[in-house]
Amino acid sequence: MKAINTMYINGEFVTPHGTNTLDLFSPVTNQKIAEVTLGDEIDTKQAISAAKEAFKTYSKSTVKERITYLENVRNAIEKRKEALIDVMIEEYGGVRQFSAMTIEFAINDFTTMIDLLKEYQFEQVVGKSKVVLQPVGVVGIIIPWNMSNGFIGTKLSTALAAGCTVVVKPSEMSAQQTQIMAACFHEANLPKGVVNFIHGLGDVVGAEITRNPDIHKISFTGSTNVGKMIAKGAVDTMKRVTLELGGKSPNIILDDADLQTAIPTAIMAAFLNSGQACAAATRLLVPMEKLNEVNTIAKNFAASLKVGDPNDLDTAIGPMVSQKQYERVIDYIQIGQQEGATLLTGGTQKPQGLEAGNFIAATIFTNVNNKMRIAREEIFGPVLCIIPYQTEEEVIEIANDTDYGLAAYVSASDIERAKKVASQLDAGRICINGLSHDAKAPFGGFKQSGIGREYGVYGLSAYLEPKAILE
Numbered sequence: 001m002k003a004i005n006t007m008y009i010n011g012e013f014v015t016p017h018g019t020n021t022l023d024l025f026s027p028v029t030n031q032k033i034a035e036v037t038l039g040d041e042i043d044t045k046q047a048i049s050a051a052k053e054a055f056k057t058y059s060k061s062t063v064k065e066r067i068t069y070l071e072n073v074r075n076a077i078e079k080r081k082e083a084l085i086d087v088m089i090e091e092y093g094g095v096r097q098f099s100a101m102t103i104e105f106a107i108n109d110f111t112t113m114i115d116l117l118k119e120y121q122f123e124q125v126v127g128k129s130k131v132v133l134q135p136v137g138v139v140g141i142i143i144p145w146n147m148s149n150g151f152i153g154t155k156l157s158t159a160l161a162a163g164c165t166v167v168v169k170p171s172e173m174s175a176q177q178t179q180i181m182a183a184c185f186h187e188a189n190l191p192k193g194v195v196n197f198i199h200g201l202g203d204v205v206g207a208e209i210t211r212n213p214d215i216h217k218i219s220f221t222g223s224t225n226v227g228k229m230i231a232k233g234a235v236d237t238m239k240r241v242t243l244e245l246g247g248k249s250p251n252i253i254l255d256d257a258d259l260q261t262a263i264p265t266a267i268m269a270a271f272l273n274s275g276q277a278c279a280a281a282t283r284l285l286v287p288m289e290k291l292n293e294v295n296t297i298a299k300n301f302a303a304s305l306k307v308g309d310p311n312d313l314d315t316a317i318g319p320m321v322s323q324k325q326y327e328r329v330i331d332y333i334q335i336g337q338q339e340g341a342t343l344l345t346g347g348t349q350k351p352q353g354l355e356a357g358n359f360i361a362a363t364i365f366t367n368v369n370n371k372m373r374i375a376r377e378e379i380f381g382p383v384l385c386i387i388p389y390q391t392e393e394e395v396i397e398i399a400n401d402t403d404y405g406l407a408a409y410v411s412a413s414d415i416e417r418a419k420k421v422a423s424q425l426d427a428g429r430i431c432i433n434g435l436s437h438d439a440k441a442p443f444g445g446f447k448q449s450g451i452g453r454e455y456g457v458y459g460l461s462a463y464l465e466p467k468a469i470l471e
Contacts, residue, residue: 001032001033001034001035002033002034002035002176003034003037003197004034004035004036004037004085004175004176004179005036005037006037006179007039007043007182007197007198007199008185008186008195008196008197009043009046009047009050009180009196009197009198010046010047010050010054010163010192010193010196011050011186011190011193012190013182013186016038016039016040016043016199017037017039017040017042017043017046017354018037018039018040018042018200019037020037020038020040020045021035021036021037021038022035022036022038022173022175022470023035024036024091024173024175024176024356025322025323026090026091026093027092027093027182027318027319027320027321027322027357027358028093028309028310028318028319028356028357029356029357030323030356030357030358033090033091033239034091034175034176035177036172036199037199037231038172038199038200038201038204039198039199039200039204039205040200040205041205041208042067043200043205044167044169044198044200044204044205044208044209044212045200045208045212046140047167047196047197047198048140048167048196048208048209048212048214049192049213050192050196051138051165051166051167051194051196051214051215051307052138052165052196052214053191054165054191054192054193055135055137055138055164055165055327057191058163058164058165058191058194059134059135059137059163059164059165060163063064063117063118063120063122066117066160066161066163067114067117067118068199069160069188069189069190070109070110070113070114070117070157070160070161072115072187072188072189072190073110073156073160073184073185073188073190074107074111074114074156074380075081075188076112076183076184076185076187076188077103077106077107077110077153077181077184078445079184080108080180080183080184081103081104081107083180084106084149084177084180084181085099085103087176087177087180088102088103088148088149088177089310089311090176091173091174091176091177092145092146092148092173092174092177092321093274093310093318093319093320093321093357093358094147094273094274094310094314095274095310095316095317095318096310096311096313096315097313098161098272098273098274098310099305099310102147102149102150103149103150105150105154105437106149106150106152106153106154106440107153108439109153109154109158109439109455110153110157110463111134112157112439112440112455112456113157113158113160113161113460114161116161116440116456116457116460117161120457120460122134122464126468127137127287128170128470128471129468129469129470129471130287130468130469130471131466131467131468132466132467132469133461133464133466133467134163134464134465134467135162135163135164135463135464135465136162136164136216136217136240136463136464136465137164137215137216137217137351138164138165138166138167138214138215138216138217139159139164139165139166139167139216139217139218139219139327139463140166140167140169140209140210140212140215140217140218140219140239141155141156141159141166141167141169141219141220142168142169142202142206142209142218142219142220142222142230143155143168143169143171143217143220143221143222144171144221144222144223145171145173145174145256145321146182146273146276146277146278146321146380147172147273147277148170148171148177148178149174149177149180149181149385151221152168152170152178152181152433154454154455154459155168155219155221155454156168156185156195157220158454158455158459158460158462159219159463159465160190160194160195161463162460162463162464163447163463164217164463165193165194165195166194166195166196167196167198167209167215168195168196168198168207169198169200169202169209170197170198170199172199172200172201173322173325174210174320175199176365178197178199178307178463181197182195182197183278185202197400200358201274202226202381205276205387206230207233210229210230210233210234211233211237211241212237213237215237215239216239216240217239217240217241217242217361217462217463218230218234218239218240218241218242219241219242219454219462220241220242220244221241221243221244221245221278222245222247222253223245223378224245224246224404224448224449224450225448227243227245227450229316230243230457231243231451236252238376240462241451242444242450242452242453242454242462243450243451243452244278244406244443244444244445244449244450244454245278245279245404245406245445245448245449245450246378246404246406246448246449247278247280247404247405247406247407247411247445247449248282248283248375248376248377248378248380248402248403248404249278249279249280249281249283249404249406249407249408249427250281250283250285250398250402250408250409250425250427251266251270251281251283251284251285251409251410251411252285252395252396252399252408252409252410252411252421252425253266253284253285253286253287253290253294253411254287254392254410254411254414254417254418254421255287255289255290256412256413256414257412257413258413259290259293259294259297262299262411262433263294263297263298263301264301265434265435266281266284266409266411266435267284267298267301267302267305267362267364267384268316268435269281269409269431269434269435270282270384271305271316271317271362271382271384272435274317274318274319274320274381274382275329275379275380275381275382275383276320276321276325276380277380278378278406278407278449279370279406279407279429281407281408281409282378282379282383282384282385283370283375283385283387283402284298284384284385284386284387285385285387285388285389285395285398285399285401286387286388287388287389287390287391288388288389291366291367291388292466293466293470294366294386295344295366298344298345298366298384298386299344299345299364300365302344302345302346302362302364303345305317305333305362307354307359307360307361307362307382308350308351308353308354308359316362317359317360317361317362318359319354319357319358319359319418320358320359320360320381321357321358323358325358325381326358326359326360326381326382328379328380328381329379329380329382329383330348330359330360331382332373332374332377332379332381332383333346333347333348333360333363333383334348335373335374336368336372336373336374336383336385339372339373339374340367340368340372341365341366341368341372341374341385342365342366342367343363343364343365344364344365344366344386345361345362345363345364346360346361346362346363346364346382346383347361347363349361360381360382360383362382362385363381363382363384364383364384364386365383365384365385365386366386367386367388368385368386368387369387370387370398370401370402372385375387376402376403378404392421395421396421396424396425399425400424400426402447403445403447403448404445404446404448404449405426405427405428405445405446405447405448405449406427406428406444406445406446406449406450407427407429407430407431407433408422408425408427408429408430408431408432409430409432409435410422410425410431410432410433411432411433411434412432412433414467415432415433418432418433419432426447427445427446427449428442428443428444428445428446428449428450428453429441429443429444431443438455439455439456440455440456440457441455441456442454442455442456442458442459443455443459
């Protein structure tokens, strides 16, 4: 069993002031695999103080210096890539292919920011004035357990590129992953205090970050409910906030789509990261006249998906991160049955041979209507709702009839038609005919899916304050 009893503050791995511990369990076996010592308010204040002091000089660093730091971090992550993949599989239960993709994306985030810095103008002429874009200050970064080091790559590459210093509160359930990533930043020889990592609970470490006046911005990824709490707390000191929150993303299959391709792709989009993904396409909207055909294809394809050991390359769906998350998803499956949706495949019974872990079979409901809870609430597990529609106008209405607006998907043979439909959807990122990612394009949500955007120039601007100098 591993003991994680240090955290990274002011350029050193230090023994925390906090003494409370948390047991970490394998999602595959539910056996204890590690114990982490949790930081407290004093640890958090020390990290914030270190970041505040470091900001005095790091905020004045040159673009060339920041590029060097980003290159150093990227190289350190590249060296530890296999270890980062392995620990994500062990601690979180992410399937190997997704875990490998996550770390590659994290590496690419640093490359993207390096390239952006080479051309970005921190001083611009607007009208008759000079506008200086200066770093916003000390940033509190709060991230969830479902892609921990991926979020660290996205958020820290951007914050450091802007000239900000940071205090990171990852999920306490991701402590092993965080320790390896912290080692990467330590190896990169950043100035002391520029990056700090605190293991701790949201109502302790997260609360201190939210209320502390020396934090100038918060970047949070997580649930909408927690995001609202952070936003309410941040306003007392007028902190800037970027909130990437929940989703209930629609996947529209237009009547000219090739169902043999579109439906398997749609199911993979729904079960992305074992369904534990904010951008998962969990509402599949299909033409009513093709519902039976869709059901057949969906059921057959779901049966081909391997649920099992996340280490295996052919595993498509791994375990839920914890017993608590497993129970949440099972509750929603039962709710779907009670609401009258038709259970096409899957259900509440654990897959054979996987009874010890937090495994849930690929579950698909059909004949769902958009008023059901399973169609409106974020489940965060491998559960897909198939919702039939009659007309193109109706499907757009159904797609937008949600409190969320993080992502959306459209499949069609006629690309121009798909683009026309996409233009009418209220979502921050829309993929046409499949899953795709662009590290330079903005990512974030409409409505209750959040505030602000990440990635590329849009993400960088969120860490900068424009200052107009008029003559």
